[in-house]
Amino acid sequence: MATFNTICVIGLxxxxxxxxxxxxxxxxxxxxxxxxxxxxxxxxxGETHFNEPELTVALKSAVENNRLFATTQVDCxxxxxxxxxTPLDKDLKPDLSYIEAAAEAIAPVLNxxxxxxxxxxxxxxxxxxxxxxxxALRSDLTFPIEIGKEADINIAYCPERVLPTRIxxxxxxxxxxxxxxxxQCTQSAVDLYRIFVKGELLSTDARTAEMCKLTxxxxxxVNIAFANELSMLCDRFNINVWxxxxxxxxxxxxxxxxxxxxxxxxxxxVDPWFIVSQAPELSRLIQAAREVxxxxxxxxxxxVKATLADCVTEKNITPEQVSIACLGLTFKANAxxxxxxxxxxxxxxxxxxxxxxLLAVEPYIVxxxxxxxxxxxMCDFSTALQKADILVLLVxxxxxxxxxxxxxxxxxxxDTRGVWRQ
Numbered sequence: 001m002a003t004f005n006t007i008c009v010i011g012l013x014x015x016x017x018x019x020x021x022x023x024x025x026x027x028x029x030x031x032x033x034x035x036x037x038x039x040x041x042x043x044x045x046g047e048t049h050f051n052e053p054e055l056t057v058a059l060k061s062a063v064e065n066n067r068l069f070a071t072t073q074v075d076c077x078x079x080x081x082x083x084x085x086t087p088l089d090k091d092l093k094p095d096l097s098y099i100e101a102a103a104e105a106i107a108p109v110l111n112x113x114x115x116x117x118x119x120x121x122x123x124x125x126x127x128x129x130x131x132x133x134x135x136a137l138r139s140d141l142t143f144p145i146e147i148g149k150e151a152d153i154n155i156a157y158c159p160e161r162v163l164p165t166r167i168x169x170x171x172x173x174x175x176x177x178x179x180x181x182x183x184q185c186t187q188s189a190v191d192l193y194r195i196f197v198k199g200e201l202l203s204t205d206a207r208t209a210e211m212c213k214l215t216x217x218x219x220x221x222v223n224i225a226f227a228n229e230l231s232m233l234c235d236r237f238n239i240n241v242w243x244x245x246x247x248x249x250x251x252x253x254x255x256x257x258x259x260x261x262x263x264x265x266x267x268x269x270v271d272p273w274f275i276v277s278q279a280p281e282l283s284r285l286i287q288a289a290r291e292v293x294x295x296x297x298x299x300x301x302x303x304v305k306a307t308l309a310d311c312v313t314e315k316n317i318t319p320e321q322v323s324i325a326c327l328g329l330t331f332k333a334n335a336x337x338x339x340x341x342x343x344x345x346x347x348x349x350x351x352x353x354x355x356x357x358l359l360a361v362e363p364y365i366v367x368x369x370x371x372x373x374x375x376x377x378m379c380d381f382s383t384a385l386q387k388a389d390i391l392v393l394l395v396x397x398x399x400x401x402x403x404x405x406x407x408x409x410x411x412x413x414x415d416t417r418g419v420w421r422q
Contacts, residue, residue, distance in 0.1 A: 002191040004115070005029060008077035010102045012039055012070060014266070014337070015119060015160045016083035017048070018055055018167045022196040024062035031077055032070040033105070043070040051336045051364065054168040074105040079192055082106075082130075083119045083160070088270055093277045094123050103130055107137035112152040115188045119160055121213055121267065123274045127157040127206040131181055144181040156180035156189035157206045159213035164265070164335045175199040179209025217271040218286050223257045224268070225289035228296045231259035235303075242418035261394050261416040262296040262342025264331025269293070269340040297342045301349050303414050304392055308354070311389055311412045323357040324350065325388035327381070328395025329365065329372075336364040343394035344369070350392075351376050359384050363399050385409070393419055 005028060009020040012034040024030045034040050039049050046060035062068035074080075084098035099120055106116065116134070118127050131145045134153065144151040158178045162170040176193055178201055180186030186203045193201055204212070227245065234241035245256045263269045272290050276283045304324070311322055331341035338344055347360055351373035360376050361384045368378055381399055384391070391410050393400060396417040405420040413420060 002115070002188050004078045004192055004195070006031065006077040007079040007081060007192075008033060008074060008106070009081045009083060010034075010074065010105065011082065011084035011098070011120070012043060013083065013085065014050060014052070014164065014167070015162070016081075017043070017059070018052065018162075018171055019081065019083060019119070019160075020068055021055065021058045021062050022168075022171055024065075024067035025058060026196050028067065028195065030062070030068045031075050032068060033072065033074050034070060035072060037072060040070040040072055043068075052167050053165060058168065074109055076109045076111065077114070079115045079117065080106045080110075081117045081119060081192075085266075086120045086122055086270075088273055092273045094274050096122070096126060096129075099126065099130060100133060103133045104137065107134055110134065110138055110141060110153060112141065114152075115154045115156070115185075115192060117189050117192065118155075118157050121159060121217075121271050121274070122157070122210055123278055124207050124210045124214075126210060127155060127179070127181060131155045144185055149182050149184040151182070151184075154180065154182075154185040154188040155206075156185045157209045158189055158193060159209060161213070161216065164332060164337050172196060172198050175202060177202050177204060177209045177212045179204045179206040179212075181206050214271050214275050217267045218275060218289075220257065221263060221268045221272050221293060222285060222289040223255075224260070224263055225292040227257050227259040228262075229292055230256070232296075232299055259416075259418070260296070260342070261300045261346055263293040264340040264342050265337065266339045269331075297345045297349070300342075300346055300392075300394075300414065300416055304346075304350060304390070307390055307412050307414055314411075315389070320355045322354075322390065323359065323388045324354060324390045324392060325359040325361060325379075325384035326350065326376075326392045326394055327361050327384065327400050328393070328397055329360060329362040329369065330395055333396045333401075334364065334398055338365075338369060338371075344371070346392070346394060347376060348373055357387070359388060363397055390414070393417055 007023050007028050008031040009016050010033045012032045020030045020032045042049050046063040048056050082102045084102050087095050089095045131143050135143045141152040143153050161174055176197055178189045190201045231241045248254050272286045276287045326347045329344050330337055358376050359379050361381050390412040392414045396419050401419050
């Protein structure tokens with residue numbers, strides 16, 4: 001079993017930082033690397049730059065015990081763990097520039113016996129491309145793509161599979177898929193994750209591990225697209241979709257996920273496009289699901305417009321006199337994560353055409369989001385309930401879900417989560 005005393009984690013975001021903390025908590029020395037100096041400085045003060053239960057206390061302990069420190073420069077280590085973003089470009093193709101930059105950063109400090117693990121969600125073949133890039137940068141070392149098990153450097157892929165708001169629990173307890181470029185690479189990575197993972201460590205090859213991550217999120221995306229399509233059909237047929245799904249799910253082999261205003265986050269809204277980009281002619285269902293989910297915010301906006309028209313007619317007022325309150329901005333409940341949020345997209349669209357007051361309630365964000373349109377007024381939930389003519393529920397935060405529906409005075413409600421209209 002390999003021994004890893006010093007581990008360099010590149011990318012200190014939603015995955016990299018919790019992983020670094022988990023390793024430090026098990027007694028390893030962890031070098032955390034990020035290009036953002038503000039993030040680096042906060043971490044070195046023992047402060048997190050995003051909200052995640054249990055992370056702040058664990059980070060503070062790791063920093064105070066000198067087990068974890070952050071820097072903008074990569075240094076020598078036994079393991080290099082890459083957890084950088086892999087966003088989509090304007091053509092809906094994966095942007096691998098952050099992985100390429102990470103490879104360039106670690107290449108000068110690689111030493112014989114090192115392990116390189118890629119955690120970033122990636123198209124099939126990316127781990128192999130990473131090995132080729134490192135080989136081109138370090139011709140003095142040998143890599144598994146050229147001589148197999150005798151290589152100086154081991155390289156593997158291990159995708160994250162955690163849920164925001166539960167990262168510090170699921171990081172430890174969930175099973176992990178580990179795929180190396182050789183069986184030796186796989187075993188070396190298994191030894192690494194055995195340091196802190198209590199779940200089962202499942203071995204495979206790198207290409208299968210890459211596809212497994214994309215498959216998991218594409219499966220959920222397709223299922224959510226089915227639920228979202230049902231919600232639009234039920235609206236047309238005047239059927240309560242929440243009741244319908246609850247009834248259908250009583251079938252022993254049916255498990256329909258929840259409909260909503262769309263799909264957000266760094267995984268489900270992005271990863272299926274990685275498959276589509278590599279084989280568009282063979283991924284028609286996956287692409288169709290993406291298109292359904294990407295179109296749902298526009299459908300919600302049309303519902304708000306129709307509700308606004310009804311409100312104007314019934315109250316005999318002008319649109320400028322109508323106050324709309326949007327409840328929730330994040331991509332999921334009880335979290336502060338705005339990445340790919342359909343709720344934020346909807347609010348931004350409403351801000352572009354609604355001439356009356358537009359309120360936004362987001363209990364999990366302290367500072368006003370910089371990307372939020374200037375004519376959107378942030379307020380608390382009680383103010384929105386007092387002032388708004390129309391409520392648009394976009395995120396089922398517990399503050400909204402736990403509020404008794406009988407206390408809501410508004411007649412005009414667009415509830416995309418079925419919280420008050422079940």
